[in-house]
Amino acid sequence: MSRPSETLPLIHELVDGSIGKEDFARLQEILLRDPAARRDYYALLCTDQMLVDTYEMPDYLAAHAKVVTVPTVRRRKIGKVLLALAAVLVAGFFTAMVIHANTPRVTMTASADSHFLIDGKGATSNFWKKGEMLDVHNGMVVVRLNPSAEASIDGEASLRLTSNDGDLELRRGRTFFRAAADSPGFEVKVAGATVRHVGTDFGIRALDDGSCDVHVLGGSVEIKRPGTDTLVLSAGESASWRDGGPTRRAAAERLAFRQAPPVERVIFEDDFSEPPDTVLAGKQPDTGKPWNVVEQQGIMTAGGGRLDTSGGFRHLGAVFTDLPPGDGRQVWVASFTTTPPAVMADKKTRRSGIERITLKDANGKRLCSVVALARENHCWRLRDDVAGKESKLTRLSALDTHDLTLRYDPAAGKITLHAGTNAQGETLAELDTEASAMPSTLELWNDYGGDFALSRLTVRHVRYP
Structure with missing residues (x-):
C-alpha cells in the first residue's frame, strides 16, 4: 500500500485544513482500499476532536492560554470543518462498502457453441446479476458462484439468480454443481424445495411438469420441503419428487449430468494476411490443412487480409485439421466475416448469381449451407442439404460487411445461423x-456472376465428454 510515505502527510493536511482538492480525492481512494490507512485516519481524527473538546473547557483554556496560537473560535470552526469532512469521508467509505456488497460477483463463461439470453436479451457482460433470468438454449454455460463453487448449466435450461451470493432458482433443465467443503453456502430453489450444499458434487434436473431429481456424487446435500423434515442425501444417493408430491429415494445416476465444460479446438483458421496475390491453391492457413482449389476460372489468389472470389466461378475447400479420436457429442462452429467483393457492377443485372458456404463430409457430401442468390438480393438463408430444407430469407447480404456464424449440431439435430463472431449472437x-x-x-462456392469476399474464416470443434 501507499503508507506511510504518502498517506500520513495527506491525513495531516486534512486535519489541519490545508489539503487540496486532488490530494483529498487521492486520500479518499487510499482510505477506501487500505484498512491500515483508515486506522491512522480515525486515530488522528479522534485525537484532534479530543483537543477541540479540551479547548472548549474553561479550566483547560487558562492552563493552555500561553501555548495556544490559534484562537478558540477559529479552532472550533476547524473542528467543525474536520467533522464535516470526516462525515463525508465516512459516508463515502460506507457507501463504497454498500456498493461493493451489491456488486455482482457471479460470473459466467460459455462454450464456443453456446447461445444464451439474460432476461430475454443477448448478454453484454460476463456478470450474472441478482434477479436476472438466464436461459441457455445451446451449449454449456459455467457459472462461478463464488471462488470455490461453480455450476455447469447444460442447455436447454432456465434459471434465476436470487442473490449475489450465488443462490439460484432452477426452473427447468440440468445443472451440475461442484463446491468445496469450505465453500460459502448457497441454495437452489427447485420444484417447491430448497437444496443446500454441504461441500459436495451434485446435479439437479428440473422438468417442465414441476418434477425434479437431485443426484449426489460426492459429499452431501440437505433438501428442505415444506411440511417435511430436512432430508440429507449422501454420495451415491438421489431423490426425486413433484411439487407437492412424495419424495422417492434411489441410487444416483453419475452419467445423467455433464460435469465439465467441453473440449474446444480450432480446426481451421485463416486471416489471409499473406502478401496480396498469393496463389490460394496449396496455401497454408494459420490453422488447418492447405487450401484445396477444386475448380477456378483464372488463378485464384488471396492476401492483404482478403479472399475475393471476383473474376470467375470458384470451388474452394478449407480443409480441417485431423481430430483426435474420442466419443461424445460433437458440434462444429464456423464463423466468417464477409466484405464487399471487388466486382460489384454486374450484381444487379446477372440474376442467376449464387454464393454458398457449405460444410461437407470426408466423402464430399454436403451437410448444411448458407446460400445467397442474386434474385433474392444476395441475402443469406440457411439450408439443410441432406433433407433439402431451407429457412426463411435473412436480412443480411453476401455483398455487405457482416460477421456470421454457422453452428452444426448433429447430435441435437439442429443447424443455426447467427449474427456475430460466435453462436452467442442473434439467431x-x-x-x-x-x-x-x-x-x-468448408466449401466456398460461387458461380453465374455471384461473388463474395472474406476477411476472416475460423472453424471450431467442440467435443463434450
Whole structure:
C-alpha cells in the first residue's frame, strides 16, 4: 500500500485544513482500499476532536492560554470543518462498502457453441446479476458462484439468480454443481424445495411438469420441503419428487449430468494476411490443412487480409485439421466475416448469381449451407442439404460487411445461423437437420456472376465428454 510515505502527510493536511482538492480525492481512494490507512485516519481524527473538546473547557483554556496560537473560535470552526469532512469521508467509505456488497460477483463463461439470453436479451457482460433470468438454449454455460463453487448449466435450461451470493432458482433443465467443503453456502430453489450444499458434487434436473431429481456424487446435500423434515442425501444417493408430491429415494445416476465444460479446438483458421496475390491453391492457413482449389476460372489468389472470389466461378475447400479420436457429442462452429467483393457492377443485372458456404463430409457430401442468390438480393438463408430444407430469407447480404456464424449440431439435430463472431449472437435462422456425418471441409462456392469476399474464416470443434 501507499503508507506511510504518502498517506500520513495527506491525513495531516486534512486535519489541519490545508489539503487540496486532488490530494483529498487521492486520500479518499487510499482510505477506501487500505484498512491500515483508515486506522491512522480515525486515530488522528479522534485525537484532534479530543483537543477541540479540551479547548472548549474553561479550566483547560487558562492552563493552555500561553501555548495556544490559534484562537478558540477559529479552532472550533476547524473542528467543525474536520467533522464535516470526516462525515463525508465516512459516508463515502460506507457507501463504497454498500456498493461493493451489491456488486455482482457471479460470473459466467460459455462454450464456443453456446447461445444464451439474460432476461430475454443477448448478454453484454460476463456478470450474472441478482434477479436476472438466464436461459441457455445451446451449449454449456459455467457459472462461478463464488471462488470455490461453480455450476455447469447444460442447455436447454432456465434459471434465476436470487442473490449475489450465488443462490439460484432452477426452473427447468440440468445443472451440475461442484463446491468445496469450505465453500460459502448457497441454495437452489427447485420444484417447491430448497437444496443446500454441504461441500459436495451434485446435479439437479428440473422438468417442465414441476418434477425434479437431485443426484449426489460426492459429499452431501440437505433438501428442505415444506411440511417435511430436512432430508440429507449422501454420495451415491438421489431423490426425486413433484411439487407437492412424495419424495422417492434411489441410487444416483453419475452419467445423467455433464460435469465439465467441453473440449474446444480450432480446426481451421485463416486471416489471409499473406502478401496480396498469393496463389490460394496449396496455401497454408494459420490453422488447418492447405487450401484445396477444386475448380477456378483464372488463378485464384488471396492476401492483404482478403479472399475475393471476383473474376470467375470458384470451388474452394478449407480443409480441417485431423481430430483426435474420442466419443461424445460433437458440434462444429464456423464463423466468417464477409466484405464487399471487388466486382460489384454486374450484381444487379446477372440474376442467376449464387454464393454458398457449405460444410461437407470426408466423402464430399454436403451437410448444411448458407446460400445467397442474386434474385433474392444476395441475402443469406440457411439450408439443410441432406433433407433439402431451407429457412426463411435473412436480412443480411453476401455483398455487405457482416460477421456470421454457422453452428452444426448433429447430435441435437439442429443447424443455426447467427449474427456475430460466435453462436452467442442473434439467431438469424434455425432448422432441424437430418445430417449426422462429421464435416471435414468448408466449401466456398460461387458461380453465374455471384461473388463474395472474406476477411476472416475460423472453424471450431467442440467435443463434450
